[in-house]
Amino acid sequence: MKYTFGVDIGGTTVKIGLLDTDGTILEKWEIKTDKSNSGANILPDVAKSVLDKISEKKIDKADVCGIGIGVPGPVDSQGVIHNAVNLGWGTFNVSEKMAELTGFKCHTGNDANVAALGEMWKGGGMGYSDIVMVTLGTGVGGGIILGGKILDGSTGAGGEIGHIHVNDDETIPCGCGNFGCLEQYASATGIARTAKEMLDKWDKETVLTADDTSAKAVFDGVKAGDELCINVAKAFGDVLGKGLATIAGVVNPEAFVIGGGVSKAGEVMLGYVKPSFDKYVFKGASGAKLVLATLGNDAGTIGAAKLVL
Numbered sequence: 001m002k003y004t005f006g007v008d009i010g011g012t013t014v015k016i017g018l019l020d021t022d023g024t025i026l027e028k029w030e031i032k033t034d035k036s037n038s039g040a041n042i043l044p045d046v047a048k049s050v051l052d053k054i055s056e057k058k059i060d061k062a063d064v065c066g067i068g069i070g071v072p073g074p075v076d077s078q079g080v081i082h083n084a085v086n087l088g089w090g091t092f093n094v095s096e097k098m099a100e101l102t103g104f105k106c107h108t109g110n111d112a113n114v115a116a117l118g119e120m121w122k123g124g125g126m127g128y129s130d131i132v133m134v135t136l137g138t139g140v141g142g143g144i145i146l147g148g149k150i151l152d153g154s155t156g157a158g159g160e161i162g163h164i165h166v167n168d169d170e171t172i173p174c175g176c177g178n179f180g181c182l183e184q185y186a187s188a189t190g191i192a193r194t195a196k197e198m199l200d201k202w203d204k205e206t207v208l209t210a211d212d213t214s215a216k217a218v219f220d221g222v223k224a225g226d227e228l229c230i231n232v233a234k235a236f237g238d239v240l241g242k243g244l245a246t247i248a249g250v251v252n253p254e255a256f257v258i259g260g261g262v263s264k265a266g267e268v269m270l271g272y273v274k275p276s277f278d279k280y281v282f283k284g285a286s287g288a289k290l291v292l293a294t295l296g297n298d299a300g301t302i303g304a305a306k307l308v309l
Helices: 042-056 094-102 111-122 188-200 215-223 227-251 261-265 267-280 296-308
Strands: 003-009 013-020 025-032 064-071 080-084 089-093 106-110 131-136 140-146 255-259 289-292
Touching (some): 013 042, 025 042, 042 064, 042 094, 064 111, 089 094, 094 106, 106 111, 111 131, 111 140, 111 296, 131 261, 188 215, 188 261, 215 227, 215 267, 227 255, 227 267, 255 267, 261 267
Parallel strands (some): 064 106, 131 255, 255 289
Antiparallel strands (some): 013 025, 131 140
């Protein structure tokens, strides 16, 4: 049997998977992300963990195809990270460093792009070769796969769909420093903000409270028929649908795969996005499906392993 390792480096933990070449996770585990000393220990810790697993499982090194890594920052096609602020990293070649530490071939990609690759291979995007992964969490992440390959861009910033400009009148800056980014309205944080703003002016009964305007509370309220929650969901769906329509007109995907915490609302959530998408999309790109991601936290490790293959 041939093996690959998939590594998903996060700001708190590193998720590592041992997989076969069919994409089946044989074993998965986590180690702490040591961000001390500008993150200098992160890759050596990962290398040690991988090599220890090979020894523990008595795997012949000749049967290891390589190691794939997803990192939270822009990565170019050569494996060079261009600053990963929340790891303390500057600019260096992650693939070369990991190969040096382990002796194995290594490929590196941006974590959102890598998760998109995982969803295309084994998740909600199976059967498609042109997809856009949209991750609705604290922010809005994205990954674009065209012809089965990640669209990196010249500096690895391809797929940063959360920072598409959607509102000229925004006065509060996005985390990126710009104003009016998609992320400010379509993320879990953005939904909670919209809900709070609407709640402050609402004079009818609602299930929302000043202490809980979370995305989960909003979509739970939608399912219960709460009028305010439905208004919040409509605002969310309108802005995300417009954003996806813009993307569709540029890259013409077969499907948008929607993941992240907000996607746990399921088909109900998609029901608020699709009317706006259908209204604004260029007709030549209107065939794109909106589907839910299925891999959850495993998308990054599975996609990282696919990088090697």
